[in-house]
Amino acid sequence: MPQYAILIYEKELPGGVADIPPEVMEANLRVGDQIAAMGARVVHEQGLRPVAETRTIHKGGLVTDGPFLETKEVIAGFFVVETEDFDTAVAIGKLLPIMDGAVEVRPLFEP
Numbered sequence: 001m002p003q004y005a006i007l008i009y010e011k012e013l014p015g016g017v018a019d020i021p022p023e024v025m026e027a028n029l030r031v032g033d034q035i036a037a038m039g040a041r042v043v044h045e046q047g048l049r050p051v052a053e054t055r056t057i058h059k060g061g062l063v064t065d066g067p068f069l070e071t072k073e074v075i076a077g078f079f080v081v082e083t084e085d086f087d088t089a090v091a092i093g094k095l096l097p098i099m100d101g102a103v104e105v106r107p108l109f110e111p
Contacts, residue, residue, distance in 0.1 A: 001041075001082045001083065001084060002082070002083070002084070002085070002086075002089075002107060002108075002110065003043060003080055003081065003082045003107075003108045003110070004080070004081055004082075004083065004086070004089035004092075004105055004106065004107055004108060005078055005079070005080055005104075005105070005106045005108055006078060006079040006080075006081060006089065006092060006093045006096070006103060006104070006105050007075050007078050007103065007104040007105075007106065008075065008076045008077045008078060008079075008096060008101070008103055009073040009074065009075055009076065009101040009102045009103070009104065010073055010074070010076040010098070010099055010100060010101035011073055011074075011099070011100050011101060012050060012051060012074050012076070016050060017047065020099075021099070023097075024097045024099055027096075027097040028096070028097060031092075031095045031096060034092075034095050035081065035092050035095065038083070038088060038091065038092065039083070039084070039088075040081050040082065040083035040084075040088055040089075040092055041081065041082045041083070042079055042080070042081055043079075043080040043081060043082050044079070044080045045077070045078070045079045045080070046077060046078060047076065047077040048074075048075055048076060048077055048078075051066050051074045052065075052066070054066050073100075073101045073102070076101070079092075080108065086105070086107060089105050089107075090105050092105075093105045
């Protein structure tokens with residue numbers, strides 16, 4: 001079954017996870033059951049540590065602090081889901097609460 005990365009972009013919060021509003025956290029916790037009800041499966045999910053701990057390696061080997069892109073949103077977390085088609089993956093992405101960013105759904109290469 002095809003797999004899709006669901007990337008969650010949000011503004012970074014000063015207090016990290018502790019600053020996420022309770023209603024957003026509760027909505028996130030309900031998503032797993034909703035995904036299963038859609039016949040899909042979460043292969044992996046992970047939150048990411050702050051961008052201050054990020055290093056970017058450029059062509060030629062230069063290493064710089066922070067994320068590569070100049071943007072106010074950062075990748076806050078991601079899922080890898082396995083589901084029958086792209087439309088279902090997009091529907092899963094729509095389940096995720098968005099505070100001030102966006103959710104990207106991208107098909108993965110199949111092994």
